[in-house]
Amino acid sequence: MVATDKPTYKVVGTRPIRPDGTDKVTGRAEYGVDTRLEGMLYGAILRSPHAHARIKRLDTSKAEALPGVFAVATNADFPRVESGTMSIGEGTANPVWLVDNLLAGEKVLYHGHAIAAVAAIDQHTAEDACALIEVEYEVLPAVVDVREAMLDTAPILHDDLRTTVRARGVEPSANRPTNIALHLRLEKGDLEKGFAEADVVIEREFETAMFHQGYIEPQNGTAWWDRDGNITIWTSVQGTFNTRDQVAAVLKVDPSRIKVMPMEIGGGFGGKNPIYLEPVAAILSRKSKRPVKMWMPRDAVFLATGPTSATYCRIKIGAKRDGTFVAGHAYLAYEAGAYPGSPVGAGAQCAFAPYNIANQTVDGFDVVVNGPKTAAYRAPGAPASEYAVEATINELAEMLQIEPMDLRLKNASREGTLNSVGAPWPTIGAEAVMQAVKNHPHYNSELQGEDTGRGVALGFWFNGGMESSGTASVQADGRVSLILGTMDIGGSRASMAMMLAEDLGLTMDDINPHVVDTDNVGYNATTGGSRVTFQGGWVTRDLADQIKAQMSARAAAIWDVPADQVKYEDGAFVGPKERFSFKEMAGKLPGTGGLITVSATSKRNTQGPAFAGHIVDLKVDRETGKVQILRYTAIQDVGTAIHPSYVEGQIQGGAVQGIGMALNEEYVYDDQGHLRNASFLDYRMPVANDLPMIDVQMVEVPNPGHPFGVRGVGEVPIVPPQAAIRNALHDAIGINFYRTPVSPRVILDELLPKD
Amino acid sequence: MQALKYARAASVDEAVQMLRDGGPTAKVLAGGTDIIVLARERRRKVELFVDIKHIPETTGISYDSSNGLTIGAATPLYQIYGNSDVVRHYSALAQASHVIGGTAIQGRASLGGNLANSGPAGDSIPAQMALNGTALIAGPNGRREVPIVDFCTGPGQNVLGADEFIVSLHFPHPAAHSGSAWERFIPRNEMDIAVCNSATYLVLNGDVVTEARIALGAVGPKVFMVPTDALVGKPLTDETIAAAGEAAKATATPIDDMRGSVKQRKHLSDVLTQRTIRAAAERARG
Amino acid sequence: MTTANHFVLSAVINGEQRDFLADERDSLLEALRERAGIRGPKEGCNNGNCGACSVLLDGRLVNSCLVMAAEVQGAEITTIEGIASPEGLDPIQQCFLEEAALQCGICTPGFIVATKALLEENPTPTEEEARFWLAGNLCRCTGYDKIIRAVLKAADQKGS
Structure with missing residues (x-):
């Protein structure tokens, strides 16, 4: 631990058992798909076998006539929505596109695009009915590669799409259809001058494949549209309010008429911000007058939910002979999927974030292709652009004959350095992390064995802010109910309870945290952007302050002393003569004006972004191209770790997702845009015996903008692995790879003689 | 899942009869790790599953040094790699059985199923062929033996006729040295x-x-x-x-x-x- | 309904004789979840590649999505709901809690059932053996590190 003046905590930094743990190890925890309601129907969806086609005829009459079928829904069942921009959690969307993505309108735009939905007495019957739906297609040429989609000759997905230009000095192109939805540019300094000053200039091109979040729980949604016109939705999503507002927009119902129940969520990683089933289930419910439950089969999850963008990235860096970076240019083209909205903006801001480069320009392009609409995936946009930069820096280090970590340290971003959008960095841990990598025993150990290699890479990601709200009620027995509205996707009930307990001088067991539905707590933005514990800590601090103030006032009244003479110390109210423990004082509340309930909302913008450095050792089997990870160390500035076990867990999980991207995961499309590997069998996520233990070193550079110094921790660990592994492969076998994943097939192809 | 029925055969003859009565859409259900998925995803038309796991001849392992090894076609893989005679004398078979699918798959999947699927990549098939195995097949015309090297005829294709199924697999005792x-x-x-x-x-x-x-x-x-x-x-x-x-x-x-x-x-x-x-x-x- | 073909499924589930209506088309997973209300086993892929639906069938670890409900007539089934005893959690469950071996928890029922089967068969697995046995259970949150630690700790505790 590097922290210098870290306060001493009693609860924060310990590792209590999480409040929802027992239910989850005994099978009692209820996820969305575990919903069972009286009279509930089951829904199924018919999906497109084509990547791009006009729907010439859609006939659902045979499905409707099948006994056991209660309702069929198509795009025509949605109200007409107006084009515009709305928030979808981590990103924005046009409501028209949202509707068309739920059930296709005139065209299907990707293999697996939903076309029609059926509600029936059971799952089997719903599937039977789907098979009876007749669709006549006019198949259109498809484009599934970002650079091909950018060509003038490419098939056009949306006739009305024009390029939005947010780049100084770039003229919007002619008024004709395009697949390029956005060209953005970030500029700092004078790029041309920078490159002119450089002694060495390196330029490299990279591609990254499309990756899926791979959460184990498929999307689900159960809806009940009651006869009063209110809709209740049971679902597993990252943001209940986010879901409510999207459903309201596409169904044109007031948000307050929709209640979203926060069922447990089986992983999301960004992918459970968009809506897929909830409005469809609601329409089926309205038509059938019954609750309708839907969930996606796994192939549909791969086909039709948002993976991350496949990308093409070109990086150019100019440096002085001594290693000083003087210029950087990044060209980033990101696939958006079928509708605009890739995370290229975030990718652009992250690309050079760890480094102080005075003259830089980042050009980003958001490009539609015939694939599923991409969604946020853990540090959305960052893994691709930072992989490209980190790989380029390693090659630059070799050109300059400078040790790779020394080169990074020489150029590290520091407090006050201007970032890519020209704003000064606050207190950040970039340098501390780089130093920790350099000093780590792993980095300094001797690498043994033939065909082994070591690689290192840095990573950066923001810390989201957005809005959180909560309520606390002091019970007469001295425990405190904590009512939350941020979905707990990996232990946030524990971290919130710990922060409140810390402030109240109580134990975690004294806090009873609950995540409740949208009618029963103030507004909460989505769980994403590594923001929940950050903003939640502000909420719990405010709640604790209010509780302490109100209970102090009651104690002062009992003791008949001025309120300012009551202090709260070590879990007790201390007056001039007497003291009450928190529990004793809680017991006196009913008789002194009633129990206390307080609420707080926070929308602070004092986030603490996070840096990470990963070290990997691996071995290559030259005969087969297989890579075995031998040792892995993830170092990260976590600000303050509230529950260190769950912080480590985030880092380990993120690192392993990155390892999957680096080695074996990828969407495989054929020329016609058919996804060939929509299964866990062929979309190869790491399994238990692919991996060693993932060692974690937490560096704690507290965020001065947070009561406990919290930084976002959940996302940055997915950023470094692709470059670290790519750099290690170079160390092992002397080959630089320019595309991820680097699968055994790719490695073997390089190792074998050319045909 | 498509509409189908399930029947449990108590003997080889009963299984043959059930398959015969069921026609071409009656399929043998052994471990089910492939056919259930194919049926669920409607990639294979199935109207009847004939479960052969309750037939004595299709389950279990017998070995002696003169006759070699006989494995019921529906014997789950874990019993195969868990059998000390198989491990000692038929290493290739034990190795293949140990890594097909994961542990849970091995609780159900069988050599007979792997062979009958006749996938080009079927993991146990090279072992079955290298160990010179023979498949005992039962059908409406009685029983016949087919060398495993001759069993598969193409991707997903094999010599099984209508209403025939694999009862057991036999492997000769390996030679000294x-x-x-x-x-x-x-x-x-x-x-x-x-x-x-x-x-x-x-x-x-x-x-x-x-x-x-x-x-x-x-x-x-x-x-x-x-x-x-x-x-x-x-x-x-x-x-x-x-x-x-x-x-x-x-x-x-x-x-x-x-x-x-x-x-x-x-x-x-x-x-x-x-x-x-x-x-x-x-x-x-x- | 014309397509339904219901039958009474009788089996001992988590030590209790259960008789309930199922459809001949149901997998064991569907029958447990949607007919019997036993919702601990989860559907992650429905084709045997994720292990979230793991149960013990007559003591053996299987994917309940790859078993037809009709096959288990008369069998004994243990799901995650049957792992704890009336006296308390199984050491495996306790170790998963203590080691923070779960984040979202959706894979946890499968991992715990699979670990139960592992420790019955091999009470003192090495890390490598534990990783191999559990390779059919996908977890996307933890990177497996804390799960493997919990499994090895549970083995230690059961042994002592």
């Missing part, structure tokens, strides 16, 4: 379809190979035997092993697909053949 080995290549360390798999059985007289059976999978329309002229009658040396690997590579006729390229599979045919020869020889030397 013999050994067998199996290996596959997959991108992960478990839970993948083989990009290439290989099994070798060989008999040594001193350093000289007196008999060799090498089978390769996932590199052709079906699992096939590799010519062993480069090996048999010759001393086992780096050169003869390399020649056998070269023969494997030359015989392989793989396709390019998302799981592997022609170049990769040709190369792996050579690598895995050499590896299984070396491992089998080590066992033969005891």
